[in-house]
Amino acid sequence: MGLVFRGAAEAGLGAASAADRPGPPDAVPNPTPTPPAEGADPGSSRGPGMVLKAFFPTCCASADSGLLVGRWVPEQSSAVVLAVVHFPFIPVQVKELLAQVQQASQVGVTVLGTWCHRRQELEESLGHFLEGLGAIFSHKPWFQLCRERGSKSWSCKATHWRGPASPAASGEDQVMLIFYDQRKVLLSQLHPPMALPDRQAGDTTASAGGLAAVFDTVARSEALFQSDRFNEGPVRLSHWQSEGMEASILVELAKWAAGPVCLFLACLLSLISAASSCRVFKLWPLSFIWSKLSTCEQLRHRLEQLTLIFSTRKAKNPAQLMRKANMLVSVLLDVALGLTLLSWLHRKDLIGQLADALIPVADHVAEELQHLLQWLMGAPAGLKMNRALDQVLGRFFLYHIHLWISYIHLMSPFIERILWHVGLSACLGLTVALSILSDIIALLTFHIYCFYVYGARLYCLKIHGLSSLWRLFRGKKWNVLRQRVDSCSYDLDQLFIGTLLFTILVFLLPTTALYYLVFTLLRLLVVAVQGLIHLLVDLINSLPLYSLGLRLCRPYRLAAGVKFRVLEHETGRPLRLLMQVSIACILPCSSKGLREPG
Amino acid sequence: MEDEQSFSDICGGRLALQRRFYSPSCLEFCLSCPRITLRSLTAVTCSVWLAAYGLFTLCENSMILSAAIFITLLGLLGYLHFVKIDHETLLIIDSLGIQMTSSYASGKESTTFIEMGQVNDVVINEAIYMQKVIYYLCILLKDPMEPHGISQVVPLFQSAKPRLDCLIEVYRSCQDILAHQKATSTSPEGGDKIISASNRRSHSGMGAYWHRQEDKSEQDHDPASRIGHCDYVQSFMHTR
Numbered sequence: 001m002g003l004v005f006r007g008a009a010e011a012g013l014g015a016a017s018a019a020d021r022p023g024p025p026d027a028v029p030n031p032t033p034t035p036p037a038e039g040a041d042p043g044s045s046r047g048p049g050m051v052l053k054a055f056f057p058t059c060c061a062s063a064d065s066g067l068l069v070g071r072w073v074p075e076q077s078s079a080v081v082l083a084v085v086h087f088p089f090i091p092v093q094v095k096e097l098l099a100q101v102q103q104a105s106q107v108g109v110t111v112l113g114t115w116c117h118r119r120q121e122l123e124e125s126l127g128h129f130l131e132g133l134g135a136i137f138s139h140k141p142w143f144q145l146c147r148e149r150g151s152k153s154w155s156c157k158a159t160h161w162r163g164p165a166s167p168a169a170s171g172e173d174q175v176m177l178i179f180y181d182q183r184k185v186l187l188s189q190l191h192p193p194m195a196l197p198d199r200q201a202g203d204t205t206a207s208a209g210g211l212a213a214v215f216d217t218v219a220r221s222e223a224l225f226q227s228d229r230f231n232e233g234p235v236r237l238s239h240w241q242s243e244g245m246e247a248s249i250l251v252e253l254a255k256w257a258a259g260p261v262c263l264f265l266a267c268l269l270s271l272i273s274a275a276s277s278c279r280v281f282k283l284w285p286l287s288f289i290w291s292k293l294s295t296c297e298q299l300r301h302r303l304e305q306l307t308l309i310f311s312t313r314k315a316k317n318p319a320q321l322m323r324k325a326n327m328l329v330s331v332l333l334d335v336a337l338g339l340t341l342l343s344w345l346h347r348k349d350l351i352g353q354l355a356d357a358l359i360p361v362a363d364h365v366a367e368e369l370q371h372l373l374q375w376l377m378g379a380p381a382g383l384k385m386n387r388a389l390d391q392v393l394g395r396f397f398l399y400h401i402h403l404w405i406s407y408i409h410l411m412s413p414f415i416e417r418i419l420w421h422v423g424l425s426a427c428l429g430l431t432v433a434l435s436i437l438s439d440i441i442a443l444l445t446f447h448i449y450c451f452y453v454y455g456a457r458l459y460c461l462k463i464h465g466l467s468s469l470w471r472l473f474r475g476k477k478w479n480v481l482r483q484r485v486d487s488c489s490y491d492l493d494q495l496f497i498g499t500l501l502f503t504i505l506v507f508l509l510p511t512t513a514l515y516y517l518v519f520t521l522l523r524l525l526v527v528a529v530q531g532l533i534h535l536l537v538d539l540i541n542s543l544p545l546y547s548l549g550l551r552l553c554r555p556y557r558l559a560a561g562v563k564f565r566v567l568e569h570e571t572g573r574p575l576r577l578l579m580q581v582s583i584a585c586i587l588p589c590s591s592k593g594l595r596e597p598g
Numbered sequence: 599m600e601d602e603q604s605f606s607d608i609c610g611g612r613l614a615l616q617r618r619f620y621s622p623s624c625l626e627f628c629l630s631c632p633r634i635t636l637r638s639l640t641a642v643t644c645s646v647w648l649a650a651y652g653l654f655t656l657c658e659n660s661m662i663l664s665a666a667i668f669i670t671l672l673g674l675l676g677y678l679h680f681v682k683i684d685h686e687t688l689l690i691i692d693s694l695g696i697q698m699t700s701s702y703a704s705g706k707e708s709t710t711f712i713e714m715g716q717v718n719d720v721v722i723n724e725a726i727y728m729q730k731v732i733y734y735l736c737i738l739l740k741d742p743m744e745p746h747g748i749s750q751v752v753p754l755f756q757s758a759k760p761r762l763d764c765l766i767e768v769y770r771s772c773q774d775i776l777a778h779q780k781a782t783s784t785s786p787e788g789g790d791k792i793i794s795a796s797n798r799r800s801h802s803g804m805g806a807y808w809h810r811q812e813d814k815s816e817q818d819h820d821p822a823s824r825i826g827h828c829d830y831v832q833s834f835m836h837t838r
Binding site (some may be wrong): 045050051076077174176178210211561562563564566569575577582 | 618620621623624626689694710711714715782833
């Protein structure tokens with residue numbers, strides 16, 4: 001160790017003057033004042049006996065002795081250790097490396113102290129050597145972390161270096177060690193979004209308080225983690241990537257290929273959306289039809305989603321990235337399910353069977369409706385209907401059904417071809433196929449919809465008439481100007497005719513009400529079936545499968561905060577805490593995690 | 599250093615408060631709720647199976663019995679994993695934050711950590727709960743917009759629901775650490791906080807708070823004198 005030190009002295013230490021032979025620091029005269037004697041930190045009003053926090057990466061706990069490299073956050077009075085520089089090293093090269101990292105990452109990385117991982121008690125010379133290092137890389141406060149090999153006992157000291165002139169004035173503070181997993185902290189993306197590119201080097205983020213500053217420091221120091229132990233650099237570092245940088249070939253290839261592919265697809269999609277928004281499609285009958293068909297709705301939704309996914313703008317924050325990823329996964333799943341459906345349909349030639357079965361099914365439905373109407377025209381459920389009105393309504397609806405059946409029979413030669421093309425649309429996704437199915441159901445049950453509309457209109461007219469004549473019966477009138485019921489004096493003939501009409505409507509009420517009830521129930525049935533299909537479509541559209549997958553496979557990506565655990569504690573030793581990333585649970589009755597300010 | 603005391607909760611059940619003193623700046627309180635008793639378990643199981651047997655005699659379908667067994671097992675597992683809390687822990691670390699952990703009977707733990715920068719104060723609040731008036735300990739969070747305002751109230755020990763004597767123990771230790779933290783705070787408003795910490799502090803805002811003297815010399819006094827009178831009482835709705 002002494003060799004290295006003398007070598008360091010010979011290599012020239014530049015502005016930082018230091019002892020050129022190992023010995024107690026106070027015995028060596030220091031001609032030039034050391035840099036940290038610039039006075040107390042302006043922002044801190046630390047008193048003696050305060051607890052300093054040292055965030056130590058778990059991967060460095062078993063590393064060899066060396067220097068601690070990281071960032072000191074004065075507002076939190078905490079030191080974030082990012083890496084350990086091993087012996088032997090040349091101080092000038094270490095300082096050069098730190099300056100490079102500082103420039104590249106805008107994080108004020110400095111040497112914070114010494115780290116000692118030894119087998120037995122500290123030797124005198126080693127102790128003095130370590131203190132001498134404090135003179136070279138002067139930093140206030142200077143941390144001295146020490147651990148016995150193979151045991152869990154740690155010791156740390158933090159000294160204020162007030163200058164060699166008055167070493168007795170250097171106070172010692174208590175240190176609290178907080179272990180953190182660098183990899184998890186980086187990958188969980190708990191840090192605030194990327195800072196603006198024109199920040200000053202070493203500038204602390206004003207808005208990131210507390211632990212967010214720690215995460216920010218770790219996240220922005222990527223440049224420090226680039227060199228691993230296989231690099232032949234002058235300085236040997238130890239951090240979470242020192243065993244080799246983690247990367248996946250597939251991910252890198254995908255990232256490289258994503259650029260041109262996204263560009264191409266974005267152009268294609270913009271062409272399609274431009275074509276679909278041209279004026280021809282906005283004319284009245286077409287726009288009305290488009291708004292009614294759920295297929296068009298679904299196609300438009302998918303187009304929007306695809307445009308968002310393949311847009312060349314990068315996602316601004318993790319939430320947007322997650323949303324994009326969820327959309328992509330749901331689109332892929334949709335297309336996969338659609339292709340499965342298509343292959344299943346074609347394998348069993350179901351389309352032909354479906355087309356053959358459609359006409360008899362429609363006929364059967366029409367026959368059932370006719371039976372229903374015959375039943376209504378008789379004495380349904382024992383109720384006695386008004387014979388004349390019953391016959392009129394019944395015949396009216398029977399004629400409609402007859403029209404419908406003829407229409408279906410007209411269409412029958414084209415059904416198979418239409419169904420085949422519809423089946424082909426399943427390539428675009430299962431949701432599109434389901435939307436088309438829902439539209440086909442709507443078209444096939446159009447007569448039920450018509451019956452419902454007739455029955456509802458008739459019933460509505462009857463109810464309005466009844467309420468108005470009931471008011472007349474009591475001698476009242478609806479005042480349209482004042483929107484209230486007022487009394488009114490009617491003439492005798494008005495009263496007479498009004499009462500007659502009222503009686504007629506009242507006695508015709510059960511018939512109309514029954515028709516209305518029956519057709520509303522039929523319509524509800526159709527709406528329920530369509531509603532189920534739309535529910536399925538919405539489920540496929542909006543299920544966040546990517547987040548669910550992350551929750552199962554890589555839970556730390558969905559981190560919601562941190563939690564602390566106190567490790568074994570002996571009196572006289574510093575307090576040790578383990579900081580773990582806590583996962584956002586899907587269920588509501590669980591952890592809520594860190595609350596960020598603002 | 600660890601010590602254990604026995605208290606009771608608002609319904610009369612036995613609670614055990616374990617206090618672990620790691621260092622002057624780190625303290626942990628562990629409150630153990632009363633365990634699930636064999637009597638209640640037997641009662642629930644017997645009632646479910648009697649009902650199932652009654653249905654079986656009506657319907658003559660043996661699936662009902664197997665369904666009852668299934669339901670009982672699933673219900674017990676669900677209860678242990680999602681509902682029954684074994685113990686609640688409060689960990690206060692000076693200058694880091696406050697962490698609350700609830701451990702369920704099946705071993706699941708759910709943790710909430712609040713940074714010290716967001717903690718305004720820890721107080722004992724009074725509430726109307728059904729037909730009772732109870733006390734609960736809560737953390738007041740700072741409002742980022744208003745420097746002295748309160749944005750949120752986070753109640754502690756919601757499942758254990760200890761009585762006032764237990765809460766006072768926890769409250770005293772929390773206040774020691776909070777006062778120490780405010781006295782040695784390095785934030786720009788540290789100067790004001792040091793001065794105000796030694797004076798009387800009163801809180802305004804939501805709910806009813808305890809007006810108390812932050813004078814260190816009064817810490818050993820009778821707890822009753824430290825608890826002031828509420829201005830009004832707010833109702834406390836359990837959302838569980």
